[in-house]
Amino acid sequence: MTRRKLSSRLLATAALGAVLLGSAPSFAKDKAATTAAPAATADKPEIGDFGFDLSGMDKSVQPGDDFYTFANGTWAKNTVIPADKSNYGMFTALADLSQKRTREILDVAKGDPDSMIGRAYASYLDSATVEAKGLAPIQPWLGKIRAVDKAGLAKLLAEGDRNGVQHFFGGYVGQDDKNPDVYIYTMFQGGLGMPDRDFYLKDGDRNAKLQAAYLKHLENVLTLAGEQNAAVRAKAIYDFEKQIAQVHWDKNDSSDATKVYNKMTIADLTKAAPGFDWTTFIRGLGVNEDSILVSQPSAFTGEAKLIADAPIDVIRDVLTVRSLDGFSGVLPDAVAQEAFSFYSTALSGTPQMQERWKRAVDFTTNNMGEAVGQDYVAKYFPPETKAAMDVLVKNVLAALDTRIGNLTWMQPQTKVKAKKKLANFTTKIGYPDRWKDYSKLEIKADDLFGNALRANQFAHDDNISRLGGPIRRWEWGMTPMEVNAYANFGMNEIVFPAAILQPPFFDPKADAAINYGGIGAVIGHEISHHFDDQGSKYDETGKLAEWWTPEDVAAFEAAGKALVAQYDAYEILPGEHLDGTFTLGENIGDLAGLNIAYDAYKKSLGGKPAPVIDGLTGDQRFFLGWAQVWRRNYREQNLSQRITTDPHSPSIQRSWVSRNLDPWYKAYSIKEGQKLYLAPKDRVRIW
Template identity: 60%
Template sequence: MRRSIAVVISLASAASAITWAQTAPTTGQAVSETPVSTEAQRFGTFGFDTAGMDRTVQPGDDFYDYANGTWAKNTSIPADKSSYGAFDLLSDLSQARTRGLLAEAARDRNSKIGTAYATYLDTAGIEAKGLAPIQPWLGKLKGLTRANYASLVADANRHGIRGPFGSGVGQDDKLPEIYALNLSQSGLGLPDRDYYLKPDPKLVEARTAYQAHLAKLLTLAGEQNAEARAAAILAFETQIAQVSWTRVDSRDATKTYNKMSVADLQKMAPGFDFVTYFKGIGAPVNSVIVAQPTAVAGIAKLIAAAPEGVLRDQLMTRSLDGYADVLPKAFDDERFAFFGTTLTGTPQQQARWKRSVQFTSGALSDDVSKLYVARYFPPETKAVADQMVKNILSAMNARIDKLTWMAPETKAKAHQKLAAFTPKIGYPSRWKDYSNLQIKAGDAFGNKWRAAEWNQAEDVWHLGKPLQRWEWGMTPMTVNAYANFGMVEIVFPAAILQPPFFDPKADPAVNYGGIGAVIGHEISHHFDDQGAKYNAKGELTDWWTPADVERFTALEQKLVQQYNQYEPLPGQKLNGQLTLGENSADLAGLAAAHDAYLVSLGGKQAPVIDGLTGDQRFYLGWAQVWRRNYREQALRQQLLTDPHSPGEQRTNIVRNMDPWYAAFKPQPGQKLYLAPDQRVRVW
């Protein structure tokens, strides 16, 4: 996906984005599949699951529990998931549908996607090969020296193995009609710098377990002195964490735009050979956009001082982790034991067929997508969604006109930006060609190795090319949505346009509270604390008056303060600054969707259904899509690393909305009640 730092913003956490076992066939056998349901579930009688409500809870005390409390009490998290909610319900459906398509393809020996799918399922063949497929690469790493380190890091990057820096091609934020190479901090094996630096006992436990995991990988690979070497990797990464930027700073589009010549980068960070690295990844550029300059310089300095053995061992363990799924079972199990069970609390590895669906859909995404769209995305769904987007864009335009804090000249530019939007619904208008990607039966490791190489080469191919506006950053099978600031676009894959988010036969109030609010959320991202920095051409530039910026920032900080008070886990509060963009998009998007819903009524009164008014059903539709149960470890990781608030806090954004008060009559003294002058209103 073409992207630059802080430009692409998705609706939901990756963790929220799927139990039965299957015996893997040997290569060349037809894949036998159990029939699965491929129908989206209808919710209740009008699109909302009233049975999932807890009417003993007052809406003014906890709207999330009022709408979802019984569902939450009665719904267990599947053993192969770290959390579970409405997104996962549709992800399961999407996976089941894709599985059926790939199983059909696997019966054709000439099908590339069928071969990729069946070969990934062949765990017996993978086990029989042992470590032989990765040994040539491990042999290269054992020959690592300070002189060839940058070249080996580039080679690792080309095959999807994370090194000390992240790099990729995206639009130049200040020249969005051209592609540029981006460079960012990396080098951590744990999810965030806080996992290395905070004294929280749970994070100390994670560090201890991580060191044991690294030692186990080295031992499985036949290496000696594994414990001492693992401790050295952890110590090195702790130093990297100390110089790394926080996630709050790293989401700031202004701070992370630092364009410089490669010569100046090399002077700033002399400890790493960037010229060799960029040449090695196929991007011999003259300039680069550096996201976190002090961190990049700090990491380069640490590399220059680190023993060669530590640099080697870090790349070795990253390689074993990155390819564990196509190595013997002991590696696969060890990786899941740490990253799945220890870090997220998930007790059971996903069934192999699910992981094969994920691999094939990633390696040959457009080839799989074509089949999925043809079978599961009817044109009439796209047409209805297109109209909803137009309605909510119109509502957002009307809200801009009513703003009292924005100057008229800025409003005019805001209207221009909305007029420039490109909505993308369902699937791309063109498909990529994988004819030069070699997929071999019986070579699961090689298929993954070559697919990673193909994707990296496709990424750097964009340098010097015209902007590929038709490309997507998600597959149609993905249950999510996103806003791309540089492209000035909002994108809604086919798989999210289903119940409970959207059902053409459901009550319009629920549809507007569900997919309508999702549409509003993505529109609003272009006007959140970072999206608002991009103009109608997708340029990162100052297009507001200074007074507008001051007033806007003051309003946004009220939302930061509100979310800073939430404590989803004892002793661990939300980071209102980290989650500001998502909370702001929820606030504005839900408001715009409600306006559009009222307009859709054509001046008529909404009917009462099951004793619920139209506005009540609208807000319940919103709450329903955010129902989610979490394992404690997964929730802790989300609070530390994710810009999305948990489902309960996302639902309760309604406490800032006057129509919600009119609909549910919360009273002073109830937990969610805010006096009118305390409610946050931005857009």
């Protein structure tokens, strides 16, 4: 993610287009990858004897040649990706568990006519009513698109934004990065039907096939909408989008917090990007402030001209396709299958759509997540788990505080500020202290499309209502059912939903080394995001500011360049390398997180040696705990897409970050000449 917003970082993404991890996950040699691991006894961890699945290792591989395969090779060999997934691993296994548990809650709720989440779930399950209505529910909106002219376009796009229809520009209300006690509306480039400009602009057989598949998808959607001459019109859409791709910023510039901070008045934007009625559009969104943030100004200039020059028929067709794709999950199966065939099969290699009950669960949690979350945490998140996490977080924070004090490259005055920032952290664990109020959202058991439309409008209005109000520090950017974690720079916070606080990430009955290598490193990862290539630009108040000395910046950038080079060298698929610059923030998070967690683990031993368990030392178990959480198999299409769009490195390379830690070499007697060996001078050391 993959970021929720430009000032946040996520731990991981599972399926591109969806964020990442309910019955316990499968860690053994199950070919179907669906058999649950045995439940933990009162005194025994859920996985293995001490929290690690030894049967999933491949000890024929030397850890110094491929630590991922050494730790996970048998699991990888024997685990088949389920037909409805683009990849399968620990995140997705826990996502399945969360989905199954949520289904049990919703199956009870759907029998209660007074339950909003029950009605929403029931409306999705009622496929007969959806099929009987056909496209009738969306026709009023499609009619507006067919009738729009250039003079009315800005007003229609504002309405589309509120309806949840993606178009040429996106936006949200968030904290002003340079004044984090105030909300501001931020706009960012849009207009592409494929995930990134590179899909339109880069050569190669894989991209050529995707371009052809996308062109056919455009034709098929127009046909489903009842339009004539669909093939010619689809080509016009594609050509228009390719022009948009040419003016878009690339992903590296779009990820730079400094470059994307461009405050403008509406008059400034009108002057910089003539040809579009910005005042009508922005006011139509409900934004009444005069100042906004424009993330990629030159892209807005280019897109405004392209829109002004494009035939209105092409723009109408773009909006028609975006509308059917955007609402495909709540329209008849023919529309849903067409969207799935491109966005899931062509792009990610997923052969089979999820069963309807799974999609019904996702629909309900995506739109009323905290209403579901209250029941979820009451049933599945015991207070002792939260208490144990509190202890772990404090230990990891203390470890980073010590590391900051010992840094040789950071100036003393900067260390004081860094420690102050660390001391100001807010940690959110499990679930919100205050739940979102959905009482103004109307949900009907027989109106799936209407429910989706009203939920989009509710979310839009709620987001816009932040303007002029106090910062909602109680809000969460994830539901308790999500298997993920994130750092929010403006809030100076780290957040861990309930669903990730389970094995293999965390098990109170597991060996401490496994927990510190798993959830401890995840905690460290999120904490360190506040000090990565972008997070380090925000001070202790969450303000985008220069608080490092020039010497600090130079030393930090030099270390970052070394990490960029390390990851640039990884060839994931033939001819497809990682982009070390694009993945830098997440790679710093992994590197720092593992270092910090290791220190915290050693301190937790209280000066005593760690016990040897099943012939494994404490340090060996720590690094195995890290490797285990990254178990994941990918379909080739999904892996290729991630190289272009995901700021996280693939799981194998994430586990390999251990090659930069001296204790890993000692733990496994790593020798020069082994494939992952780095000379001490080449090991990247940042935090």
